[in-house]
Amino acid sequence: MTESRLIGPVRVVGAGLLGTSVALGLRSRGIEVILADASPTHVxxxxxxxxxxxAAPGDAPQLIVVAVPPDVTASVVAAELAEFPDAIVTDVASVKAGILDALRGAGADVSRYIGSHPLAGRERGGPLAARADLFAGRPWVVAAHDAITYQRAGAIDDLILDLGATLVEMTPSEHDRGVALISHVPQVVASIMARRFIDAPNAALGLTGQGVRDVTRIAASDPDLWVQILGANATPVRDILLAYRDDLDRFIDALADPTAPGARRRVAEELAGGNTGVERLPGKHGTDKRFTIVVVMVEDRPGELARLLAEVGEIGVNLEDLRLEHSPGRQVGLAEISVLPEAADRLTNELAERGWRIAG
Amino acid sequence: MTESRLIGPVRVVGAGLLGTSVALGLRSRGIEVILADASPTHVxxxxxxxxxxxAAPGDAPQLIVVAVPPDVTASVVAAELAEFPDAIVTDVASVKAGILDALRGAGADVSRYIGSHPLAGRERGGPLAARADLFAGRPWVVAAHDAITYQRAGAIDDLILDLGATLVEMTPSEHDRGVALISHVPQVVASIMARRFIDAPNAALGLTGQGVRDVTRIAASDPDLWVQILGANATPVRDILLAYRDDLDRFIDALADPTAPGARRRVAEELAGGNTGVERLPGKHGTDKRFTIVVVMVEDRPGELARLLAEVGEIGVNLEDLRLEHSPGRQVGLAEISVLPEAADRLTNELAERGWRIAG
Structure with a gap:
């Protein structure tokens, strides 16, 4: 890694998961970090x-990172801009346009502010969940605006590079529409789907497979945080939900009489559109047509999965992705190994010869 | 494994993924299998x-398993009942009530028919994707009705046990409402979500994380098959979609003015309901609160993941679940290891001592 271009000190306001992770990452690069939080325990x-x-009297931070809940981000940024007139200030909230608008409305010095958003997180929050590597390899959006000079904004770029994240530049509204699409609306869709299980018979839930688990996994997210996020990004989220509802209405209409002329064609077109859309998502999971999945049964005891993967390595096949699925009520898991298509038959045969049970 | 109680021969009609997997599983138990398919190539x-x-003239199957596309299942079952007057017939289609109704309407001898549905499948179809173990550990629903005797239906039970699946008894309509909830509606929800990406800017899609990938993974499913499934189960699916739309409308209304009195509370209640619902799903993935996730960075080269898991075994921690995530644009993956909460800190510390980079 090259030497950091940040001089510091960097003041981090909000010692939760994100703030403490920023601080740990900077400390690992040797940069002085000053911590502040409304909770003395967190600090x-x-x-x-x-x-x-x-923090101490006389602190003169070069850069301030505000990592507080979305609802209070704008007011904390404004206070930091006022208290430290020589510092550049950024924040890490997941909605951007409203904060810039609020700062402008409050007459804050936005020539020293540029918002940002690291696409990173964990299931747990709080400083104890923090990791210096939390942002490694993740996109980190810089919400560019024209009131801050290139030179001043450079401190944010340095921060992002120091933390190993990938810098993505967007306008605040491009960002907000983007996260509405790939994060906020999926959250709403998953939550509403999961609500259908509240009163469902146990027998029906016993038929659960990996598909519905995946669709609803993020429905377990923290409602308090998501109320703030959805409220702050209400217009872009609502616009996409309205288009979603139009499609949903077409499905509902077509299913009212599935044998009516055109009904099947409409359903097929909706589903085919889903194929087209999901193929546009980057990343290796699920929809990646480049790989073939080999499913191997693995006894649920320590070391079995390691033994399997060691043998995959001995066979000389590179594992592109791996997913484990446990069958309810059985002491056996299914390891779904993604490999290049040309390697799948050889892997299947050689694993079977070594005594592994191939389940697909 | 105990000896099979099936006598055979078993006639399998439809040599696709499911039919051929049934046949392979029965052959591995030593049972005679007769294969039939409209496609001579598949046979x-x-x-x-x-x-x-x-198949040959004079065949006298004990049991017939019809594994053809949903649209033609009822007519094929009726033809088999007529052609083999001493055989018990089942099918494996994913919607059940309509088939029984159609058979009754056609005057078929339903005293020898009982529908069933194995909850199993693969991303690929066709006989080449078939596996003898495809049904191992999966639920297999028997759609009970009162026109077949307990003794005759026993052949279906034997089939399911022979194939290593878990027998679940439900009425046809209980089954159809159940799969509407945990399979068909999630498919619709995921497809409509994925349709939003068709015209999305590349920059927005670049922010994609694991959450949206999971929500939309099954949107890659085959539209031809799903048109048949949704058409055959239109009423239960539509009923759930109507309730889903009511929730969606509440979200859309609340987001029209998120600062209006009560708007935040309504959004919070919707999201909290999603928490409650998803917690009811069985299985180890995602929503399982019993485990803590330790995230480890793994270089994308052969053997690295096996080395990690071998060391997890050496440390003496049992891995409850594992998921791999690749960061776009980096030669590093993140291995998400689920362990019992009391083991998480020790695992984290010992892996870090061994030089692994802990990312969360």
Whole structure:
């Protein structure tokens, strides 16, 4: 890694998961970090973790990272801009346009502010869940605007590169429409689907497979945080939900009489459109047509999966992706191994020869 | 495994993924299998795979398994009942009530018919994708009705047990409402979500994370098959979609003015209901609160994941679940290891001591 271009100190306001992870990442690069949080407990934990030192009179941060809940981000950014007139300020909230508007409306010095959003997180929150590597390899959006100079905004770029993230530049509204599409609307769709299970018979839920588990996994997200996110990005989210509802209505109409002329064609077109859309998503999971999946049964005891993967390595096949599925009520899991199509038959045969049970 | 109680021969009609897998599973138990399919190529492939022999005059099957596309299942079952007056007939279609109704309407001898549905499948279809173990550990619903005697239906139970599946008894309409909820509606929801990506800017799609990938993974399913399934189960699917739309409308209304009195509460209640619903799904993935996830960075080269899992075994921690995530544009994957909460800190520390980069 090249030497950091950040001078520091960097002041991190909000010692939760994101703030403490930023602080740990910067400390690992040798940069001085000052920690502040409304909760003295959070600050104390973050200091104990080696994430930096507590704030002191006379602090002169080069850069301030505001990592507080979405609802209070704009007011905390404004306060930081006022208190530290020589500092550049960024924030990490997941909706961007409203914060810039609020700062402008409050007469804050936005020539020293540029918002940003790291696409990273964990199932757990709080400083104890923080990791120096949390942002490694993740996109980190810089929400560009024309009131800050290129030179000043450079401090944000340096921060992002120091933390190993991938810098993505967008306008605030491009960003907000983007996250509405690939994060906020999927959250709503999954939550509404999961609500259907509240009163469902146990027997029906016993038929659950991987498909419905995947569709509804993120329905387990924190409602308090998501109320703030959805409220802050209401217009872009609502626009996409309205288009979603139009499609849903077409499905509902077509299913009212599935034998009516044109009904099957309409359903087929809706489903085919889903094929087209999902193929546009980047990433290796599920929809990736480049790989073939070999399914192997693995006894549910320590070391079995490691033994399987070691043998896959001995066979000389590169594992492109791996997913484990447990069958309810059985002490056997299914390891779904993604490999290049030309390697699948050889892997299947050689694993079977070694005594592995191939389930697909 | 105990000896099979099936006598055979078993006639399998439809040598696709499911039919050929049934045949392979029965052959591995030593049972005679007779194969039939409208496609001579499919039969030839299945015979080559060792799944059974071609049909011949004078065949007297004990049991017939119809594994043809949903649209033609009822007519094929009726033809088999007529052609083999001493055989018990089942089918494996994913919607059940309509088939029984159609058979009754056609005057077929339903005292020898009982429908069933194995909850199993693969991303690929056709006989070449078939596996003797396809049904191992999966639920297999028997759609009970009162026109067949317990003794006759026993042949279906034997089939399911022979194939290693878990027998679940439901009425046809219980089954159809159940799969509408945990399979058919999630398919519609995922497809409509994925349609939103058709015209999306590349920059927005670049922000894609695991959440939206999971929500839309099954949108890659085959439209031809799903048109048949949704058409055959239109009423239960539509009923759930109507309730889904009511929730969606509440979201859309609340987001029209998210600062209006009550709007935040309504959104929070919708999201909290999603929490409640998803917690009811069985299985280890995602929503399972019993486990803590440790995220480890793994270089994308052969043997690295096996080395990691071998060391997890050496540390003496049992891996409850594992998921791999690749970061777009980086030669590094993230292995998400689920372990019991009390083991997480020790695993994290010992892996870090061994030089693994812990990402969360």
């Amino acid at each position: 104390a934990i973050a200091v104990d973790l080696g994430a930096g030192r507590v | 030839a492939i299945a015979v080559d795979l060792g799944a059974g022999r071609v």
